[in-house]
Amino acid sequence: MASLATVLCFLTLPIVAIFVDTGPLELLASLREDGALEALRLSVVCSAIAIGIIVLVGTPAAYLLATRRFRGRATVVTLIEIPLVLPPAVAGIGLLAALGPNGLLGSLIDDAGIELVLTTAGVIVALTFVSAPFFLRQAQSAFEALDRTWLDASRTLGASEPRTFLAVAIPTAGPGLISGLALAWGRALGEFGATLMFAGSFRGVTQTVPLAIYQDFSTDFTGALALSAVLVAVSAALLLSVKLLGGSEWLGGAAR
Amino acid sequence: MLRVEASTRLGAFALDVALEVPAGCCLALAGPSGAGKSSVLRVVAGLVTPESGRVSCGEAVWLDTARRVDLAPERRRCGYVFQEYALFPHLRAWQNVAYPLRELRGRDRRRRALELLERFEVAHLADARPRTLSGGERQRVALARALARRPDALLLDEPLSALDARTRASAGRELAAVLREAGVPALLVTHDFVEAALLGDRVGVIDGGRLVQQGTAAELAASPASAFVADFTGAVVLTGTARPGADGLTHVTLDGGGHVASTGSGEGLVAVSVHPWEIAMEPAGTPSAGSAQNRLDVEIVSVTAIGNRVRLGLAAPQPFVAEITEASARAMKLSPGVRAVATWKAASTRVLER
Numbered sequence A: 001m002a003s004l005a006t007v008l009c010f011l012t013l014p015i016v017a018i019f020v021d022t023g024p025l026e027l028l029a030s031l032r033e034d035g036a037l038e039a040l041r042l043s044v045v046c047s048a049i050a051i052g053i054i055v056l057v058g059t060p061a062a063y064l065l066a067t068r069r070f071r072g073r074a075t076v077v078t079l080i081e082i083p084l085v086l087p088p089a090v091a092g093i094g095l096l097a098a099l100g101p102n103g104l105l106g107s108l109i110d111d112a113g114i115e116l117v118l119t120t121a122g123v124i125v126a127l128t129f130v131s132a133p134f135f136l137r138q139a140q141s142a143f144e145a146l147d148r149t150w151l152d153a154s155r156t157l158g159a160s161e162p163r164t165f166l167a168v169a170i171p172t173a174g175p176g177l178i179s180g181l182a183l184a185w186g187r188a189l190g191e192f193g194a195t196l197m198f199a200g201s202f203r204g205v206t207q208t209v210p211l212a213i214y215q216d217f218s219t220d221f222t223g224a225l226a227l228s229a230v231l232v233a234v235s236a237a238l239l240l241s242v243k244l245l246g247g248s249e250w251l252g253g254a255a256r
Numbered sequence B: 001m002l003r004v005e006a007s008t009r010l011g012a013f014a015l016d017v018a019l020e021v022p023a024g025c026c027l028a029l030a031g032p033s034g035a036g037k038s039s040v041l042r043v044v045a046g047l048v049t050p051e052s053g054r055v056s057c058g059e060a061v062w063l064d065t066a067r068r069v070d071l072a073p074e075r076r077r078c079g080y081v082f083q084e085y086a087l088f089p090h091l092r093a094w095q096n097v098a099y100p101l102r103e104l105r106g107r108d109r110r111r112r113a114l115e116l117l118e119r120f121e122v123a124h125l126a127d128a129r130p131r132t133l134s135g136g137e138r139q140r141v142a143l144a145r146a147l148a149r150r151p152d153a154l155l156l157d158e159p160l161s162a163l164d165a166r167t168r169a170s171a172g173r174e175l176a177a178v179l180r181e182a183g184v185p186a187l188l189v190t191h192d193f194v195e196a197a198l199l200g201d202r203v204g205v206i207d208g209g210r211l212v213q214q215g216t217a218a219e220l221a222a223s224p225a226s227a228f229v230a231d232f233t234g235a236v237v238l239t240g241t242a243r244p245g246a247d248g249l250t251h252v253t254l255d256g257g258g259h260v261a262s263t264g265s266g267e268g269l270v271a272v273s274v275h276p277w278e279i280a281m282e283p284a285g286t287p288s289a290g291s292a293q294n295r296l297d298v299e300i301v302s303v304t305a306i307g308n309r310v311r312l313g314l315a316a317p318q319p320f321v322a323e324i325t326e327a328s329a330r331a332m333k334l335s336p337g338v339r340a341v342a343t344w345k346a347a348s349t350r351v352l353e354r
Helices: A002-021 A024-031 A034-067 A073-085 A088-099 A106-111 A120-144 A148-156 A161-172 A174-190 A193-199 A209-216 A221-247 A249-255 B037-045 B093-098 B106-119 B135-147 B165-182 B193-199 B217-222 B227-233 B326-331
Strands: B002-010 B013-021 B026-030 B052-057 B060-064 B078-081 B153-157 B186-190 B202-207 B210-215 B236-244 B250-254 B259-262 B268-274 B280-283 B294-306 B309-315 B320-325 B339-344 B350-353
Touching: A002 A221, A024 A034, A024 A221, A034 A073, A034 A120, A034 A161, A034 A174, A034 A209, A034 A221, A073 A120, A088 A120, A088 A193, A120 A174, A120 A193, A148 A161, A148 B037, A148 B078, A161 A174, A174 A221, A193 A209, A209 A221, B002 B037, B013 B026, B013 B037, B013 B186, B026 B037, B026 B193, B037 B052, B037 B078, B037 B153, B037 B186, B078 B135, B093 B106, B093 B135, B106 B135, B135 B165, B153 B165, B165 B186, B165 B193, B165 B350, B186 B193, B193 B202, B193 B217, B193 B236, B193 B268, B202 B217, B202 B227, B210 B217, B210 B227, B217 B227, B217 B309, B217 B320, B236 B259, B236 B320, B250 B268, B259 B294, B280 B320, B309 B326, B320 B326
Parallel strands: B013 B210, B026 B186, B026 B202, B078 B153, B153 B186
Antiparallel strands: B002 B013, B002 B052, B052 B060, B202 B210, B236 B250, B236 B268, B250 B259, B268 B350, B280 B339, B294 B309, B294 B339, B309 B320
16 A cells, blocks of 8 residues: 555646646736647647648558567568667657658658748658557557457458458457557657657647647746646546547447 | 359468359258368458369359459458458448448438348347447347348358357357348358258368268268267257156157157257167167167168277158167178168257257
């Protein structure tokens, strides 16, 4: 019991402190500052786009990884998981080395007329890179846990493989997919290092909430605290709504 | 007519079978678990492609490895009833049945699904989720779903094994009726020979990926091709009508004539079963003596040696078999054409409702 209490205290105290230190009025006041709202908007929009890309591309990819047996599959799975253990700064350097102006694909991207470094698009790339593995891993294990006879039954009932994927695999793996989405989104909202190195920290262009907090905290600690409180609230609301959705009758309740 | 030829490596052993099932017939593939029975169904459905093989149903060729024909499962018209029924957990019962009815829209789709559920007397469960259904109810929904597309062949994997003993008898009876009514070739897989004998018009015994012997259940029991088939076909099964007797025993009038008593209980249409080695032979015309209640006059039609014993194929209104030692068979001069009396105890007789 004591150990659980210690764990609980240690993990919740900083979060509690954020809210205790900022009164609701201060919070509202500091949010009215342009920079804060802009950072918040940028964080939400960029992470939403990144999550959209991850879900659209990652769901079929995770399904193939879970249902197909091919040579080198284990290697592919491991490669996909590597960004999970990559320090964010290393991720940022890696992205620069790959997609930066002098990077591996730099001239290709340049020729296509796309600018990533120090742009909003770069933020999205960084967020996608660091949070995709969280979704892929979770989605893959959700698909692996499915009863394969459901998929077989669907085929014998006249459904093609894509239709089986859409009509049977996705709904039955729903709770797992949603929790993967929540993990990835949480990671994207909190992303700091890779974004800073790859996209920089320009107010209104690439400065997401974590970057704004970092910039503010030496000059305006109260403002940084308020922004932190907002980020915690947004993340918690996201996690909570995703959990509620995952537990609802049409998804989580139905799968078992 | 469903024709299947397939040979392929399957983990530890090789699957190598060739079989034919005429329309309206049910071939029950029986064998121990891991014998490759389900793999045959998967080959027919297209869920697995054998190294070489040919599958055709009527005029349609579903698989011909020599000509590089391999239709996707969704393009083979076969209804597959999976072992645990594989109902989609996120859909209601009627939506499960409607799943293959893609050409219908909206209200027509639901109406047709309800009709199918009605046929299996589970229309009142249309809005239930699979997890809330009992085993028997799931089986009915699964059958309705498998038949929804009007399949050209039916595949059933252990259709009764997920049911408890009480439901199994009635579910088996209904299933037999459904198979007759569907009028398409049906291929059924079971590990239980009695189930195979009750549901299949013919029975194929499969072991180690090979079809060891094929025939009616009576033929297989009477003249097993190997000790494996002999052991597997095990119990004698006779059908009849049961009523409780004043002596506390169940009395069964056998279909075609004859009478058997059992210490088991049952009423109405039943199957009685007894192990062949529980049956003793007496010369014809000997008066009843000893404790055995059951006596049937028989004619010996076959004598098959299985190791140190012989299996006697016996002709009575319903054919059955007995196993005795080789020495006794020689002493009694039992050979085809000889008449004798088969006797066994009521206590060794099981009664199964059907």
